[in-house]
Amino acid sequence: MNQDSAIPVSKLMKSTKTKKLKNHSYAPLAGYLFISPWLIGFVILTVWPMVQSLYYTFTDFSLLSPPRWVGMQNFKEISEDRYFYNSLKVTFTFVLTSVPGRLIFALLVALLLNKKIKGISFYRTIIYLPSLIGGSVAVAVLWKNIFGINGFINHIVPLLGIEPKNWIGTPGTALGTLVTLSVWQFGSAMIIFLAGLKQIPSELYEASDVDGASRLRQFFTVTLPLLSPVIFFNLIMSVINSFQSFTAAFVVTNGGPLNSTEMYALYLYQKAFATLHMGYASALAWILLVIVAIATAINFIASKYWVFYENDAGGRR
Template sequence: MQTQSVQKNNVHKKSRSSLSVYLGQWNAPVVGYVFIAPWLIGFLVLQLWPIIQSFYLSFTEYSLLDAPHWIGSANYENIAKDRLFFNSLKVTFTYVLASVPLKLAAALFIAILLNRSIRGISVYRTLIYLPSLIGGSMAVAVLWRNIFGTDGFINNLVVLFGFTPHNWIGMPETALSTLIILSAWQFGSSMIIFLAGLKQIPSELYEASSVDGAGPVRKFISVTLPMLSPVILFNLIMGIINSFQMFTQAFIVTEGKPYNSTEVYALFLYKKAFGSLEMGYASALAWILLIIIGIMTLLNFIASKYWVFYESESGASK
């Protein structure tokens, strides 16, 4: 019996060693691709293939009901003549230039206030972050439309102080401003990132600046902003990308009205795709948006070398 058990153990060891040798013959990259295969298949099927398809469709006339018909660069030529296209660009750039700085300023201000060791600070951080958890949802957009509606909370507040109520959403002068305020209100994600960046700033820098006689404003300008500049760059780029793709708020709150004053680029693209069934035209619009976002991101990276401070680079220069 003992001999049989020994033989079984030897067979088991040999099988394990042969398996190890077999696996060892595989190249490391091949094994890696096997493990990432689920994600890789999802990326190829659900992301890369639709991207390739949209690029092809941007050179076709396609209405979902018929097969795509190749028309070359006609979609891009028609876009260059489309007055509503340029209007959507104007509205979108106005929205981005106003909402992104306002949102970053609000996020940084609140992050500085929350960067304190006081009792219950974690509760305050959670409560302030809560609106961002549902910030992009349709429910919040509907709520915002009711708040700024003719009989909404804002007008009730205006009447309470003796002023005349205003049609905030129905007037071209103020409709886009309501969407900008909504974007600034959703500062929670940027605030958390700013807060994490503030935690990484060495306290010795503030102590040294205090010895030099620096006040709160000087500390903020000379210590906080330079040390936080990489985080500011990250939030700036992400804010610009998200703002150029803003859709839900404009679709629910204003529907692009009045007089197309809030018809941002993504909403204009949606109307062409699912309103007019001009899928080829919409695909061309999507690629133009991709190029615009890419250019804006590249410009930010180029400009960052003049104002972003990296501690590692400072150490290397020494």
């Protein structure tokens, strides 16, 4: 090689470093370019409506006239609104009854579907199918007919010695029909539980068999502790979804009878689109956000006492 044509090592290293820096500078730009459709949609459809809603919270806005600033007046009216407190009572009752029922039922079904039997995949599919349409208006209408005065339930309860009644039209039982519908929509939680059960090492069950542990003891000492992170995840998602429950209450009972099923989300909807009090409804929406955030925070704080992780020291979070 001619000495004059040789490229100095320092110059070659500098050129290579420059190319790497150029390539590195383009990498984040390419990433943002690919996610830009989602970012644009997130800003336009989520962030901006939230900012507007926060502003409307402090205004008197009816959609038919420009918003008028009223400060904390909406929150003052809410504090004196008995229907607001009734919707809170109904919603908390619904959450505290439907969430445990759904999780327990989903876990029991997942345990049954975790067996190695012939055709188990078919059974899993059949059981999960209702969850694909579980939150739809069609299912809510079907549920209304099932629990109606001439519905299917009133044809079978006499066999159990129970007198037929209008389950939806009676204040004492109307909310129970919505809770039953929520528990029936267990498919999503069941699939997640089933995935969690598949991750539990079979060696632990074999070791407990050697120690003479019964199936019930294995459930409480092996299955539940190792499944606790999955239970926690399902709990958080179920609580959030239950606080926002709307379709069933709107279609099946429309808040009746005597406001016994007037969920918080339904009351918010009525204030926003029935009476056109958008400012008032915006304040209700932000109160709901705070309630859900507090409930979620309480669950996270309490989780350190019952959620166990395999890779943590001592097995405890």
